[in-house]
Amino acid sequence: MKQVFGKTGAVMALTLALTVPALTPAMASNSHATIESVKFNGMDAPKTIDQMVKTYTNASLEVKYSNGYTKKFPLSYKRLFKSEDQVALNKDKLIPAGTPIDVNGNPIIDRSVPGAPAYYVSDAPDANSLLKPINGQLYMVTHYEYQTIDASGTSAYGIVPASMSLSTLEQNKKTGELTTKSVKKIDFSGVNGLWIPCNGSLSPWNTHLGSEEYEPDARSFETNPTSSARTSVESFARLYFGDASKANPYFYGFIPEIAVGKNGETSVVKHYSIGRFSHELMKMMPDKKTAFFGDDGSYTTMFMYVADQKEDLSAGTLYAAKFHQTGTENGGSGNLEWIKLGHATDKEVKQIIDSGVKFSDIFETSSVPKDGFKAIRQYSYGKTEYLKLKQGMEKAAAFLESRRYAALLGATSEFNKMEGVTLNEKDGKVYVAISDQSNGMLANPADPADDMKLPKIKSGVTYQLDLAAGQKDSAGNAIDSKYVAAGMSGLIAGKDMPSADAYGNTADVNTVANTDNLSYSEALRTLFIGEDSGMHTNNFVWAYNVDTKQLSRILSVPAGAESTGLSAVDNRKGFSYIMSNFQHPGDELEGKSITAVDKNALLSAIQKEIGIDRTGGVGYISGLPSLEDLLNPNRDVRSLFK
Known part of the structure; x- marks a missing residue:
């Protein structure tokens, strides 16, 4: 999400058609082979205007087999549609894919230009979940985050x-190419x-888990x-319900x-x-009960949820982390202590909202320090x-004012721009994006709490969390999960530069800046990272091999655009995809110092x-081999060369 507000979106996918040479005699004599290694050969950062305005890749994936054969799979990009394209069927009429609808299902109209009504069209398509086939059909849920x-x-x-949309997709049976039906x-x-849907994920039970970012204070x-909280929620209610009096911040x-x-x-x-x-x-864990989150903004909190039942998110226990710092190397490290905020059902919390409860x-x-009151600082209020x-408002506080209540109970509310989350199941790791390591994550003696004293890295840090079983909460009670994050440490740190280069980059262009969306492929042993960076003039998607530690740039999106919505999909009807998104091309370029090319041009x-x-x-990007095949420990490689 954007440095202040958060942005994300348009869709790409890495798919897998193969164009291969004839089988050699050496291959024929040793036809069964395992995969020894998989690596991405990265691409250079764009250098020309022609490159800087495109979404493109000239990277490749290289697979080395145990019989000594190595094969490269070139990657390429193909656009499906734009959010402004009139491809969404609404009441027998086509409207732009990114146009929101109101409570009655009607397109919401932009009347900002007198006498010229037009559809609102989001420039921010975000998360995409490519669902497992349903009755043999592929569907994709897409977020449109904001306008x-x-x-x-x-x-x-x-x-x-x-808004969100559901796309029905057709898949070429031979190549895996996707088209929108x-x-x-x-x-x-x-x-x-729906309020500001940022990133999302696919649940293990094949539902889409969306999000509502920057909850109104x-x-x-x-x-x-x-x-802004009042004016934005009232504007939302006026456009959605047709009635500003229905505005309620606790709806979102x-x-x-x-x-x-x-x-x-x-x-x-x-x-x-x-x-x-x-x-x-x-992001759900393998037990289908435990989940971790990004809490985007400044002075935010790390949360964990443990559902009562598998595949059922209607009831559970919410926890918040207290960070105990252990080091500053590679961004920083610390142990995590989990504070129980409470247990609730959806029905119980909804009843509190429907009762008309207010903050007061x-x-x-x-307004000043006072006996019996605790000083806290958290995102939505800002100071x-x-x-x-x-008395008696513990449940309302825990589930409607989760960050405030967590801070009152001693949890750390100092995280800054905590964004994407993904899982490496085999290694028991969760990866978390800190897009901008500053503000509350630095030493701030004037703050009400100062758990975090980490180095300032404006270009951000990707952290890894270590999962463990048998963990207890801060009160000594067992946490009913085998997937509790016990500690966190820096994995990939950005590199701030003292001044901009000729392309306007203020962070090293050869490593990640402002890590945002994360997705992990078990088959490729690769962490994919999408940037939301004003420090890179063009944002990129990166591939990081967790075994070799190699970091490779594999996609560039238009200058000023954000690359987000990543989703590594290892198998859909025999083909594999990595979804990636871009949104708001050209945003904030006018304020950049760019001398390498003609900025006006x-x-x-x-x-x-x-x-x-x-x-x-x-x-989407095409060119990957089948990741399902890569997971086969004893494939007959002759099938690759027919």
Whole structure:
């Protein structure tokens, strides 16, 4: 997500057609072979305007077999559609894929230019879940996170309801090539609409787990009628319900789960028992009960959820981490202590919301230090506040004000720009993106708490969490999970530069800057990283082999665009894909110092090629071999050379 607000989106996938030479005599005599190694041969950063405006790759995947044969698979890119393309069928009429719909299913209209009504169109397609086949059919859920500007050129971020779509995809049986058969908008009317959906993930039981990022601050909403929290939620309600009086900040900041039925129909629930905070992404563990999250923003918290039952997120226990620092090498390290916030069901929390509860019903406040009040600092309010929990409001606090309540109980609320999360099941690792290591993660003696004293790395750090069984919470009670994060340490640290280079980069272009979306392929033993960086003029997708530690650039998106929405999919009907997204091309380029190319010509080229802050691209990279085949320990390699 963008440095302040968070952005993500258009779709790419890595698929797998093979073009191969004839079988050699040496191969024929040793036809059965295992995979010795897999590596990505990376690509250079773009150097010309033509390269800087495109989404492209000239990287390759190299596979070495045990019989000594090595094969390269070149990668390439193909676009499916743009968010502005009128491909979504809505009430027998085609509308742009990125246009949100209201509570009645009607497209929401942008009336910012008098006399010229137009569809709102998100320029921020984000997460994509390529579901396992349902009745033999492939479906993809896509987020449209927000809209950067309206038709008049005014900022529209956070004031327009968001949306998701379901694409029905066709797959070429020989090559694996994907094409879009149909697109339809997903109905969120049963859960009061959808708020800023950032990244998402596919659950082990084949449902899409979405997100609602940057939850509106209920305290500001209640006490300050001119606050952004009030104006944005009221704008949302006016456009979605047609009635600003229905605005309620406690409707938003949760995990929506989307299930797709056998006939392609969707159903949506929001899981209130998971807690309310700035949900970047929810990643389930192999037990189908435990989950970790990104909590995006400044002064945020690491949360863990343990469901009561497998494959059922309607009830569970929410925990928050206290960070005990152990070092600063490679970004930093620390042990994690888990504080239990409480247990709840979706129904219980929804009943609290429906009762009309307000922030002032949950907490007493003071403007100055006061006996019985605790000083905390957390994202949604932004500054130090003095709070006291009202009697009997523990459950409301734990699940509607999760970050505030966690801080009151002693959890660490100092994380900064905590974004993507993914799992390496074999090694028992969870990877977490800290896009910008600054603010609360540095030594700040003036803050109410100062658990984190890590080095400032504006270009961010990708961390790994070590999972363990038999863990207890801070009160000494057993945590009912074998997948509890016991510690975290830096894996890949960005490299800030003292000044910009000729392309406007302020972080080393040969390593990751502002790590955001993460996805891991078990078959490739590779962590994929998508950037959300203003420090790189062009954002990239990287492949990091966890065994060899090799980092390779494998994709470049248009200058000013963000590369996110990664999803490594190891097998769909015999083919494999890695989804990746880009959004808001050309954003914030005007403020950059670029001398290597003509900056005005670059802006003009982006405007001509795809448009600035008007649309996002959807497509995929082709060229990977079948990852299912790579997992076969004794393949007959002759099948690769027919």
